[in-house]
Every structure is written in structure tokens, then in C-alpha cells.
Amino acid sequence: GENVEQHPSTLSVQEGDSAVIKCTYSDSASNYFPWYKQELGKGPQLIIDIRSNVGEKKDQRIAVTLNKTAKHFSLHITETQPEDSAVYFCAASDSNYQLIWGAGTKLIIKP
Amino acid sequence: DVKVTQSSRYLVKRTGEKVFLECVQDMDHENMFWYRQDPGLGLRLIYFSYDVKMKEKGDIPEGYSVSREKKERFSLILESASTNQTSMYLCASSLGGGVLTFGAGSRLTVL
Numbered sequence: 656g657e658n659v660e661q662h663p664s665t666l667s668v669q670e671g672d673s674a675v676i677k678c679t680y681s682d683s684a685s686n687y688f689p690w691y692k693q694e695l696g697k698g699p700q701l702i703i704d705i706r707s708n709v710g711e712k713k714d715q716r717i718a719v720t721l722n723k724t725a726k727h728f729s730l731h732i733t734e735t736q737p738e739d740s741a742v743y744f745c746a747a748s749d750s751n752y753q754l755i756w757g758a759g760t761k762l763i764i765k766p
Numbered sequence: 767d768v769k770v771t772q773s774s775r776y777l778v779k780r781t782g783e784k785v786f787l788e789c790v791q792d793m794d795h796e797n798m799f800w801y802r803q804d805p806g807l808g809l810r811l812i813y814f815s816y817d818v819k820m821k822e823k824g825d826i827p828e829g830y831s832v833s834r835e836k837k838e839r840f841s842l843i844l845e846s847a848s849t850n851q852t853s854m855y856l857c858a859s860s861l862g863g864g865v866l867t868f869g870a871g872s873r874l875t876v877l
Contacts, residue, residue: 664806689865698770698856698868699809744808753824754866756808 657682659747661757669765674735676760678745679727685747688728689754690719693742702743703730732762740764769793772857772869779876785844787872789857797862798840800824800832803854803871812855815840847876 658681668674678688686707691699705712705719705728712719721728728747732739742761746754773788791798797816801809801824811824813832821832829851833841840859844851854873858866 659808661808691866696870698858698870699866700868701865704865746809753811753814754809756810758806758808 657685657747657749657755659745659755659757661745661760663760664758665761665763667763667765668735670735670737672735674730674732674739674762676730676743676745676762677727678729678747678757679725680747680755681726682747682749683723683726684749685755687748688719688721689746689748690717690730691744691746693744693759695741699744735762735764737764737766770857770859770867770869772855772872774872775870777872777874779847779874781848781876783847783876785847785874785876787842787844787855787857787874789840789842789869790838791840791859791867792838793859793861793867794837795859795861795867796837797860798834799858799860799866800830800840800842801856801858802826803856809856812842844874847874849876852876 661678689704692702693699716733718731742759745757748754770791799814800812815821815834831843856871857869860866
């Protein structure tokens with residue numbers, strides 16, 4: 656079955672710098688890759704997703720890139736702000752029902 | 767504003783007790799999910815349902831059962847709680863397409 660590894664587990668960056676979180680997956684049939692953000696005391700919320708027919712997708716300060724050959728995808732956050740502090744989860748799926756999740760990355764934005 | 771509501775944010779139960787975790791969504795979503803979240807393990811799927819009275823086992827169903835008598839409500843049941851079921855439980859729903867809307871979570875402590 657699918658396995659998703661996420662790195663790093665904790666990432667601390669200076670406010671205004673960029674942050675990159677990387678995930679690798681094992682199942683070449685996976686075709687949907689969402690990223691969720693979980694703020695303290697809340698459930699995860701979708702922030703961006705990408706399908707396997709696209710290599711990159713951007714939404715303001717966040718972007719996701721997908722390398723199907725290498726089976727990895729990454730979340731890029733530019734010009735980080737204090738409100739970006741959260742736990743970020745990647746996931747992969749070959750269907751619309753079951754997502755396999757990474758272990759999560761705690762992003763800390765230092766003032 | 768669409769919502770997934772988990773009725774209990776914090777519960778403390780004793781070993782052997784029967785525990786009910788309730789989840790209600792107001793979005794008319796067909797699909798509903800129960801996840802367990804533990805540090806370093808990401809989100810693990812316990813059970814999901816894509817229609818009333820339908821249920822499917824996820825990755826870690828042992829020790830749990832579910833009930834979906836109405837479209838909007840999906841309940842997670844621990845028949846006999848054990849200390850290793852101490853965790854954060856997240857309910858989610860979707861209309862398909864992989865976008866999950868999560869509740870805020872129910873933190874269960876089993877003593």
C-alpha cells in the first residue's frame with residue numbers, strides 16, 4: 656500500500672524567510688496530493704492541492720511542486736508570517752476516499 | 767459557513783467504559799470519516815462511510831465501531847476503552863474529490 660514520508664518534523668524559520676516541506680510517496684498510482692494546515696485547537700484545513708497531471712500550482716504565498724518521476728512533492732511558503740505557524744500535513748491518494756498522510760511538520764515562525 | 771461539529775472537545779474516561787464520540791456535519795456530504803491523530807504518526811483512518819448505514823474499515827479499526835443512521839451524523843464507538851486509545855480523534859466529511867472538512871477534534875484520555 657501507499658506510504659508517505661514527510662520531512663522535516665519541525666522547521667523553524669525567521670519571519671519573512673521561505674519554508675519548504677517535502678513529502679515522498681511510494682505508490683506510483685497516487686494521483687492526488689493535498690496539503691492541510693492545522694492551527695492550534697483546530698482541525699486540519701486544506702490549503703492547496705495538486706493532481707498528477709500538473710507539475711506546480713501556486714496560490715499567493717504558497718506553492719506546491721510535484722515530481723512524479725522521483726515520487727515527491729513539496730510545499731513552499733514564501734515571505735512567512737506569524738500566522739503561518741502551524742502543523743502542516745501532506746497526503747497522497749489514488750482515490751477520492753482514502754488519503755495516506757505524512758506524519759506532519761511543525762512550522763515555527765520566529766519574529 | 768460549513769461546519770463539522772464534534773460534540774465533545776475533551777473527555778476523560780476509565781478503562782473498560784463505553785465511549786461515544788459524536789460528529790455532525792451540515793453540508794449534506796455523503797462521505798464521513800473518523801481519524802485518530804497521534805504525535806509523529808500523522809492521521810490514521812479508523813472508519814469511513816460514504817452513505818447512510820454504510821461503513822468501511824480504515825487502517826486501524828480494531829477496538830472501534832461506527833454508526834451512521836442519518837446522513838449528517840457519524841458516531842465513533844469505543845466498546846471498552848483502553849489506555850492505548852488515549853488520543854485526539856478527528857471527524858471529517860467530504861463531497862468527494864478528496865477535499866475534507868474537519869471538525870475541531872475530540873481529545874480523549876483513558877485512565
